[in-house]
Amino acid sequence: MQPTERHGRRIWNFRVSREAAERQSRIDLADGDEILLHIKVLTQSERVVINSRAEKGWGKEIGLKVPAALMERHLDIELRQEKDHFLISLPTGDAAPYDRHFDRLLKAQLRLSKGIVHISPEGELDAGALHARITRADIMHVAGEILYPDLRWADPDALCGAQLLLLIDGRLSGSIPLPRPAADRLTPSAEFVIDLDAGAFVSDGMMAEIVLLMGDTRRVLAHSHLRSGFSGAMERCTESIVTGFVCNPDLPRRPVLVDIFLNDAFQATIPANLERPDLAALEAFAGQAGFQFRFPRPVHLPLSMDVKISARIHNTDLELVNSPWWICRAVSMADPLRAGEAAASSAMQENWA
Incomplete structure (x- = not known):
């Protein structure tokens, strides 16, 4: 729940109904089993x-006095950072400083008992108040986090x-609906993941931009260069079969596409x-x-002809380990020494196969 801001200070407002107060309802900010802030x-x-x-x-308990007249209908409580x-x-002007777990409170889980509500700021949604950061960006996807100014953004109708x-690099390569915040x-x-469209022209080093499109508003929220980190290798290669493995550690459950080449001539994806x-x-x-x-x-x-087989990440020049794999090398019989080296190299690859 993001606050309103007043003079650079972030503020949250809560309203406790009379019935909730009589039930000793509470406002808790928790991290697992720990209650970092408890208000009752x-x-x-x-x-x-x-x-x-x-x-x-x-x-140690901290207390604020509340006149009975102030609780006739409800009580408003302000939390200011x-x-x-x-x-x-409190509305009376009484206040208590609270310095426990300061760095953890903003990320803590908010738990409101029945009858206690967060009072959202009034006015229209301000697209300029959204912020974002990109956590991962490669040639398959871009992922990150959207930071919202308040809980009105959780309403899908809004x-x-x-x-x-x-x-x-300025070309539209994917889109998703703006995710709703928790x-x-x-x-x-809210976290987001945008898969690149099939056929999108991308390569490492290109610039990825996350752009908010809301009504007539179009605003860049974050940008980052693409940096891929695939792990994989060719493990066996003969004139009949090519085997190996490859994975994107950031998307372990999404299969990576591999392009197979024979002497740089495309064979299959x-x-x-x-x-x-x-x-x-x-x-x-x-595991897959x-x-x-x-x-x-x-x-x-x-x-007397070189034959090599290559395995590359789809639509890139990123070669897997052991690629290219030479399954045949040209040998000049006029050069016995070179012929011996070629034979030894061929024998080594046969052992690998």
Whole structure:
């Protein structure tokens, strides 16, 4: 849940109904089992209790006096972020500083009991208040996080068909609806993943831009260069078959496409989606990263001719480990020494095969 801002200070406002206060309902900011901030209204003793609970139990209680007349209908509580602490204030002007777990509170989970609501700021949604960051960008996808100014963005009717566009070097290469933020944080956010369109012209080093399209507004939220990090290798290669594995560690469950070439002449594009139990134990792999390609007919291996087979990431010049794989090398019989070296090299590759 993101705050309003006043004079550079971030502010959250909560309204506690009379019924909720009588039930001792609470506002909690939690991290797992720890309650980093606990606010509860006690009508009988006419006070607001502020505390926290960590591994060693409840901390020292902080109290604010609440006149009974102030609780006739509801009580508004303001949470304000200062430089190194939070300030919890009541309409009477009474306030209590709170400096426990300061760095963790903004990322803590917000838990509101029934009858307590967050009061969103009034006015229209401001597209200029959205921020984003790109966490991963490669030739297959771009992923990141959108940071929202307040919880009004969680209402699907308020988004007006807003979209996130992915531009690669200025060309539209993908899009998704603007994701809705989670409603259980002081700072609402939502992760996004945009897959590049099939056939998009991309390569490492190109610039990726995330653009917000909302009504007539078109605004760049974040940008980053594409940097791919594939892991894979050719493992076996003969005149009949090519096998290996490859995976994108950032998208372990999405098969990578592999292009097969014979002497740089394109042969086929195949997905690396075969079961590989031996790779499943590796964190970067999903266990389905193997590939196998069989030539329609065995490759002819003429004398005195180089023959190589290459495996590359689809639509790139990124070669897998062991690529290119030479299955035949030209040998000049007039040079016995070179002939011996070529024979030794051929024998080594046969052992690999």
